[in-house]
Amino acid sequence: MLLVPAALALVLLLAPLVALVAATPWGDLGSRVLEPAVLDALRLSLTTAAVSTVLCLLVGVPLAWVLARADLRGRSLVRALVTVPLVLPPVVGGVALLLLLGRRAPVGRQLEAWFGVGVPFTTLAVVLAQTFVALPFLVLAVEGAIGGTDERREAAAATLGASRWYVVRRVTLPAAAPGIAAGAALCFARALGEFGATLTFAGSFPGTTRTMPLAVHLALDTDPDAAVAMSLLLLVLSVAVLLVMRGRWMGGLTGARDAAPAGGRSP
Amino acid sequence: MRARCAGRAVAVAVASGLLAALAACAGPGAGAGPGTGAPVPTTTDAGPTGTVVVLAAASLTDVLATVVEDLERAHPGLEVRTSLGASSTLAAQVVAGAPADVLVTASAATMSTVTDALGCTPAVVARNTLQIAVPAGNPADVTGLADLADPDLTVALCDPSAPCGAVAAQVLMSAGVTAAPDTLEQDARATLTKVRLGEVDAALVYRTDVLAAGPDVEGLDVPAEHSVATDYLALALPDAPHPDAARAVVAHLRSPAGAAALRAAGFGTP
Numbered sequence: 326m327l328l329v330p331a332a333l334a335l336v337l338l339l340a341p342l343v344a345l346v347a348a349t350p351w352g353d354l355g356s357r358v359l360e361p362a363v364l365d366a367l368r369l370s371l372t373t374a375a376v377s378t379v380l381c382l383l384v385g386v387p388l389a390w391v392l393a394r395a396d397l398r399g400r401s402l403v404r405a406l407v408t409v410p411l412v413l414p415p416v417v418g419g420v421a422l423l424l425l426l427g428r429r430a431p432v433g434r435q436l437e438a439w440f441g442v443g444v445p446f447t448t449l450a451v452v453l454a455q456t457f458v459a460l461p462f463l464v465l466a467v468e469g470a471i472g473g474t475d476e477r478r479e480a481a482a483a484t485l486g487a488s489r490w491y492v493v494r495r496v497t498l499p500a501a502a503p504g505i506a507a508g509a510a511l512c513f514a515r516a517l518g519e520f521g522a523t524l525t526f527a528g529s530f531p532g533t534t535r536t537m538p539l540a541v542h543l544a545l546d547t548d549p550d551a552a553v554a555m556s557l558l559l560l561v562l563s564v565a566v567l568l569v570m571r572g573r574w575m576g577g578l579t580g581a582r583d584a585a586p587a588g589g590r591s592p
Numbered sequence: 593m594r595a596r597c598a599g600r601a602v603a604v605a606v607a608s609g610l611l612a613a614l615a616a617c618a619g620p621g622a623g624a625g626p627g628t629g630a631p632v633p634t635t636t637d638a639g640p641t642g643t644v645v646v647l648a649a650a651s652l653t654d655v656l657a658t659v660v661e662d663l664e665r666a667h668p669g670l671e672v673r674t675s676l677g678a679s680s681t682l683a684a685q686v687v688a689g690a691p692a693d694v695l696v697t698a699s700a701a702t703m704s705t706v707t708d709a710l711g712c713t714p715a716v717v718a719r720n721t722l723q724i725a726v727p728a729g730n731p732a733d734v735t736g737l738a739d740l741a742d743p744d745l746t747v748a749l750c751d752p753s754a755p756c757g758a759v760a761a762q763v764l765m766s767a768g769v770t771a772a773p774d775t776l777e778q779d780a781r782a783t784l785t786k787v788r789l790g791e792v793d794a795a796l797v798y799r800t801d802v803l804a805a806g807p808d809v810e811g812l813d814v815p816a817e818h819s820v821a822t823d824y825l826a827l828a829l830p831d832a833p834h835p836d837a838a839r840a841v842v843a844h845l846r847s848p849a850g851a852a853a854l855r856a857a858g859f860g861t862p
Contacts, residue, residue: 428746429790445791446746446774528748528775528786535776543778546680547753 342560349557350550357554365532366540367558373448373536374516377455381463381512386505389467390493394476404468411461418457419525426453426526450527451534455516463512470504471497507570514566518559640837641669645691647682648674649698649824650781651720654804655857662853663844670837678779679703679755686829693838696826696845699755703825714827717845719860721819722756722763723799723811725787730810732793737764737814740771740794748786748795751776756783759820760796766818784809798822800858821860 350357357363391397392404410418426433426444437443444450474497482492498505520538527534529543537559544552648656653676660672675682679697683706686695696717697703703714726734732745740747749771750757756779764771774792777783784801786792788808802811813819826845828838844850851861 423789423791427789427791443746443791524778524782529751529777530773530775543751543753546678546778549684 345553345556345560348553350554353550354554354557357551358558360551362531363540363551363555363558366535366537366555369448369451369532369535370517370537373451373455374513374519376452377459377516378463378509378513380452380456381460381516382505382509385460385463385508385512386467386498389464389508390471390497392464392468393471394497407461407464409461410457411465415454415458415519415521416525417521419454419522422450422454422457422522422526426450445526446528446530446534448527448533451519451523451536454522454526455519458519458522459512459515462515463508466508466511467501467505470501470508473504474500510566510570514563517562517566639667639669640834640840641667642834642837643671643673644693644832644834644837644841646672646674646694646696646841647685647690647692648676648694648696649679649682650676650779651698651798651800652676652696652824655800655853655859658853658856659844659850662849663841666844667837667840670840672841680705691833692829693832693834694826694828694841696824698822698824699758700823700825701758702755703827706827710830712827712830714825715842715846716823716862717826717842717850718824718854719821719862720798720800720824720858721821721860722759722796722814723802724814725784725795725797725802725805725809725811726793727787727790728808728810731790734794734812736812737767737769737818740764740773740796741769743772745772745793746791747771747773748775748777748783748792749773750780750783750796751778754779755822756780756796756798759822762820763796763814763818766820767815798858803858824859 388407392400392407397403423445424430426436428434428437428443428445433444444453478500479492479496482496483489487495518538519536520542523534523536524539524542529535529539535543537555541552541555541559544555646656646660656674656676660674663672664670675692679699679702682695683697683702686692686706687709695703695706695714697706698720706712707714724734724737724740726732732739734745739745740749749760752758752761754777757776760771775786777786780797780801783795784797784805787795787797788805796814799811802809826842828835828842832838845854854861
């Protein structure tokens with residue numbers, strides 16, 4: 326009974342991708358993908374997504390640790406707030422960023438007064454937009470991973486005289502490493518695919534703010550074959566991220582039940 | 593100006609007649625409009641009926657609302673449904689066989705992708721020109737095209753691959769200005785939005801968009817010697833499900849009433 330809807334779900338997920346591959350202009354795929362404009366967009370996408378992922382790790386892992394371990398009142402409220410950008414349409418995220426950092430916004434005006442340049446239309450705006458939408462993925466994945474590690478080992482390390490920071494660094498984080506890697510990969514993939522918030526907040530200029538998804542959207546109007554070729558490139562990149570995540574790393578996404586036995590590298 | 597449908601025997605035979613004046617492409621079975629049993633199209637009181645689908649360039653959004661109201665009042669049995677979008681998207685839909693009756697594009701080049709495939713000649717219904725759009729109060733004191741080259745100003749243009757971007761490139765080249773844009777947007781409305789939000793100091797967009805934006809945006813005219821007009825072309829599609837109604841829509845756009853509505857929205861009319 327369940328097989329029919331299950332098969333339907335699979336078809337819904339895969340049929341569009343099959344159509345994309347089928348429509349790919351294989352003959353001149355190489356020359357289309359090697360166009361300077363495409364390479365510019367690809368370089369920008371990869372660097373901004375990488376920087377966003379690092380930013381997400383720097384602030385997201387501590388937040389995840391707080392959510393998983395700290396004795397915090399209103400923890401579920403904080404967790405719900407972290408989830409908001411996940412369910413928010415990205416365009417709304419872009420509008421919200423503009424209302425905070427745009428030239429007419431108080432914070433944005435102050436920044437422009439200090440540094441002489443506004444945030445919108447810069448590569449920094451792209452990174453901020455990507456970080457905004459990708460951070461929840463990392464926080465939730467890492468929180469699950471940390472929550473799934475055995476707290477008794479941390480207690481044991483503490484009784485042996487380890488400081489709290491030492492315990493986090495040498496016990497908790499290594500045990501949660503697979504989950505953190507999975508979260509980072511998801512975060513990178515989401516940043517790579519970011520479109521709505523970037524278009525709204527950062528604009529679209531070749532080499533500065535026009536990432537791959539924006540280039541695909543633009544090409545769709547004028548050169549659909551180029552759009553298909555670029556889409557295939559993005560698909561391949563996303564599948565590559567999935568392959569990197571496969572195996573035990575996937576444990577980080579399913580509540581990290583098996584993360585603790587996998588990460589047995591305590592000091 | 594004269595519009596006719598080449599490459600279709602039926603239409604060529606009557607090309608100099610009524611159909612031509614209405615910029616129509618008669619497809620097979622023309623005249624067998626819904627609600628009329630007559631084999632010959634009629635413009636008498638019986639009038640076109642049914643639901644006619646009009647695909648139109650997004651820059652016509654506001655003026656089409658007026659046009660549709662007028663049309664439906666003039667033809668009580670007629671219901672006009674509009675679908676607005678980028679001209680190129682709409683043209684692609686038509687070529688792919690979307691069940692539409694009328695196509696109105698903001699670019700002759702885009703229309704030609706349809707007419708080349710179908711062998712028809714569309715009619716010019718309106719003209720648009722670019723204006724320099726600045727946020728209300730003109731905070732950066734923009735005075736002319738030369739300011740678009742100022743790297744200290746934040747400037748938005750349409751991407752050169754979009755119709756408004758192609759026109760902007762012509763205007764800038766004519767004025768000898770090498771613009772320093774900070775963003776190249778997908779279409780004219782997206783470009784205007786950046787002005788509306790005050791995120792850019794100046795942009796080149798259609799005069800009609802500036803007018804539609806209301807008090808948030810001010811428009812500075814481009815000097816006449818550098819101005820480039822964009823033609824808006826309308827075509828009653830040869831395979832229109834409702835050919836009578838399709839012709840009536842195009843005829844209305846070219847009528848004094850249609851022209852008045854277009855001019856009120858800032859368009860020029862032929």
